[in-house]
Amino acid sequence: MTDAPELKLTPDLESGKPNAATLFDAPDSGKLTLFRKPATPDPFVNAAVTSLGNDTNGTEQFWISCVNSLSGATSFLIDENGGYRTFEWSGDDMVNAIYSVVAQDQDTLWVTGGALGYFIRLDLTTGNQERYPWGAGRFVTAGMALDPDTGKLFAGAQTALVSFDTNTRETIRIYGEDERPPDNHHYNHWRLDDGSYGFILETPGLSYLRWDPKEETVSWHRIAEDASHPAVGNIRSLKYCNGNKTYLPYLGWFDGLTHEITPHEHPPEEEAAWFGQMGNHVFGNQVDRNSGGVTVVCWDVTTGRTTRRLSVANITPFGISLTESGKILAMDLYGCYKRYDAITGDLELSRRVGPEHQHRCNVILPVDEHRVVGTPFISQNFWEFDTDASSGFCAGRAGGSFGQVDYGIRVGTKVYFAIYGGGQLTEYDPERHASYPINPTQVAINDQGQHGAGITTDGQIIWIAFKPKYGTLEGAMARYDTATGMASYKNASVPSQHVLNPVYDKVGDELVAGTSYLSDCLTATPVHNTSFAVLLDPSTMEVIKKAEGPEGVDTLHCHGPLGNHRWLFQIGQDLAQFDSEEGTLSDSALHLPVTTSKVLFAGSPGLFLLQIGDDLCRWDANTDTTEKILTFSSDLVNRWWVHGSDITFDCGQYAAFWRNWTE
Incomplete structure (x- = not known):
């Protein structure tokens, strides 16, 4: 190959008419195909189904969001009857994740999440957004608090705690790492009798954090240091409370003022992450991280007896909530919204509401000479595309757990996926119908x-x-x-x-x-x-x-x-x-040249591929010689991978497959 070809978006492909375009096909340079990725569900992860109270008609409303790092998140204001409004976080000011939400009033929400770096004031009537920087911290999960008396907002970001005044729209105080507990993330809170707020922070162990909005002070107490303590990972809600006390699984009643832990009079036969209370019954979920589902159990707090009420597939522990009217709402990983009767466990409503878009991928991998699979970020599914037929499809789950496929490799005629969460490896046979857990199937954990x-x-x-x-x-x-x-x-x-x-x-x-x-x-x-x-x-x-x-x-x-x-x-x-x-x-x-951004082994000792600026270069490290083999269109390629004689590229909404690049 004398002149390096260019990987760029063609006008026809950009117009949406064809699904794929062959950029070149020659004996000495191989075949490069650029194609539009199949759409897959935007995943509902890390954000909790959160009650916002009743609207003007007395209908309880809930907030839940899905993630898309490419086109932006989508949030839903939804009721128990399945009626909903959507809020899209796309455009020039795209937000890829909304994990935490509180209601200031019936028309105003404050939201943030992930590594967003700022709070957003959202007017539900007009859709208007106002953005205010946190000032510190690197990651925010669910469970921030808004104090109605002072108008202060409090969120525990990883590496910092942030107190923000919603009246003046200014950060009041940032509590640094030396003032916060050694554990990282909170997912809920409860209000104590004196007007302070209690949070339980998880990972590596468990810590209690108390925030006093009137005095603007924080204090904390370490509950458990051991990362293997059974309560770690089971405190996703703080919904079973009695004044200053909240019930912590595997521990008992925790007093937010004295830090004393006392046993429950009738502890549950089986522990769970308790997410709601209805009279003498407390509801919790038990997670199966291998299958990616939860079982909802009911605890009679007068006897300690627990009974299993229902199971929900493809859902994280954040995706379940109990309504004031005694219904269990569930938004699964792929955007299917369900309502169950909390007492009988009967499924009463089911409708698909979640959107589907293209996603950035953690892996794009050849299956054979013309087929490719891709695994979207933080979404436990995968897609397959046939470059000869110019068509593809969402292939469903790639494995258990709630994360994504981080790595993939082909051995023989089969593809193997390394799964985030639980150390899983799954095997996919592309000659058989895709239907997890039959195909792919788990082969190592x-x-x-x-x-x-x-x-x-x-x-x-x-x-x-x-x-x-x-x-x-x-x-x-x-x-x-x-x-x-x-x-x-x-x-x-x-x-x-x-x-x-x-x-x-x-x-x-x-x-x-x-x-x-x-x-x-x-x-x-x-x-x-x-x-x-x-x-x-x-x-x-x-x-x-x-x-x-x-x-x-x-x-x-x-x-x-x-x-x-x-x-x-x-x-x-x-x-x-x-x-x-x-x-x-x-x-x-x-x-290496100073503009080198990536180095990948190309299969033979001493042979590597380098990304130097927008150029892809073959580098023989033993002779220290470099040859440009491809140039990228500016900002088109996000990631690329070498698979022996093939190279794959993530190009946002698109992907590219270069077959036989070495020939």
């Missing part, structure tokens, strides 16, 4: 795993690395033999660290990776200040040899093999060389 941290194969064995479960430091790995179906596991290959981006070299028969001492989403405090390059035993995933990186560098990233037991690593902004035979790490004489 390591409960210590959270986000995926890398995947590699020798053509039969698959190795998967996972970041540690939230609030912990020790990562997880899984090994799956696609021929025998046997799975094995290894946690903490390096104590209090996780393995990152393992790469298998067929030529040297070696499995090499880097490590990181950071927790997933910074939810636990590191105990190390160096990370490692490691040679792993392919059978046991034990460390055979390791080399320590410089102090203060939290992550060593393995790019891939150079040959003769030499491996290219990234240490901060610099390249390094790991000798897997000697177990040593040394500076590399190689230097």
Whole structure:
């Protein structure tokens, strides 16, 4: 290939007429197809079904939102009869997630969420939005509080606590990391008799936080330090309260003034995340993270007896609420809204209300010479597209859990997905109808795993690395033999660290990776200040040899093999060389152009692909020679992946498949 071709959006494809366009097809350059991604449901995750009280007609209203990092979130103001209004957060001021909401009055809401960085005042009548920066903090979950007496708004953002005056529209005070508890996220609150507010913060353990809006003070008390305490992950609502006390699963009554914990007179036979009370009955949900559903149980607080009332598939624990009239409302992951009778468990109403759009993808992977699968961000589903037929479809669930597919790999005729949440690996056979859990089906599960941290194969064995479960430091790995179906596991290959981006070299028969001492989403405090390059035993995933990186560098990233037991690593902004035979790490004489934004191993020792600005370049690291093979249209390509002789690209609403780029 003499002149590098360009990956760009064609006018016909942009107009919406065809679904795909072949940009080039030649023996010496392969075939590049750009296509419109199939639409998939915008996922209802992290946001809770939240009661906003009654409207002017006395009808209780609820707020719930779905996520889309590409076209913007959508929020729903919905009642128990299924009537709803939508609020779209698209356009130039796009908001991709709304996780937390409080009502100031019947016409005014305050919302925020995720890494948004500001509060939004929403006028429900006009749709007008006013935005006010938080001032600090990196992530906000559900459960912020609005005090009606002072007009103050309080939210616990990760790394900071924020108090905001809705009257003056100014941040009053930011409580820094030294003033907040060591746990990260709250999901609900309750008001104490003295007008202060109580929050339970989770991950890694449990902490109680008390905010006094009149005095503008906070105080906190650690309830549990152990990340494995059974209450962690089960305090999604604080709806069973008695004055200053709230009931905490597996603990009992917690007093927000004295911090005393006392047993319940009739504790439940089975614990749950309790989300609502109706007389002497308290309702809770029990989550099955492998199947991605919940069971609703009812606790008779006069006897302790618990009974199972109903099960809801494809739903997070945030998606369920109890109405004042005794109905259970459920918004599942894919936008199906249901109403159940809380006493009988009968399903009374069901309607699909959630939107479907294109999404950014964590993985885009070839299935064969003309078919591609993609896995949308934070949405536990996948799509398939046939570039020859110019058509595609949403294929449904890719696995259990509530997150997304973080990594994918093809072995033979099958595709394997590494699932965020629960360390899962699923197998998909594209020659069979897609219908989870039949196809894809789970083939490995390591409960210590959270986000995926890398995947590699020798053509039969698959190795998967996972970041540690939230609030912990020790990562997880899984090994799956696609021929025998046997799975094995290894946690903490390096104590209090996780393995990152393992790469298998067929030529040297070696499995090499880097490590990181950071927790997933910074939810636990590191105990190390160096990370490692490691040679792993392919059978046991034990460390055979390791080399320590410089102090203060939290992550060593393995790019891939150079040959003769030499491996290219990234240490901060610099390249390094790991000798897997000697177990040593040394500076590399190689230097990347300053505009290099991505380096991926291209399958042969010493061969890599680089993104340099808007150019994709082939780099032979052993001769340090670079050749431009493709140029991007500005801002079109978000991510790209190398799959042997194929390359895939995420292009927002579109995706691209470059078949046989190496020929």
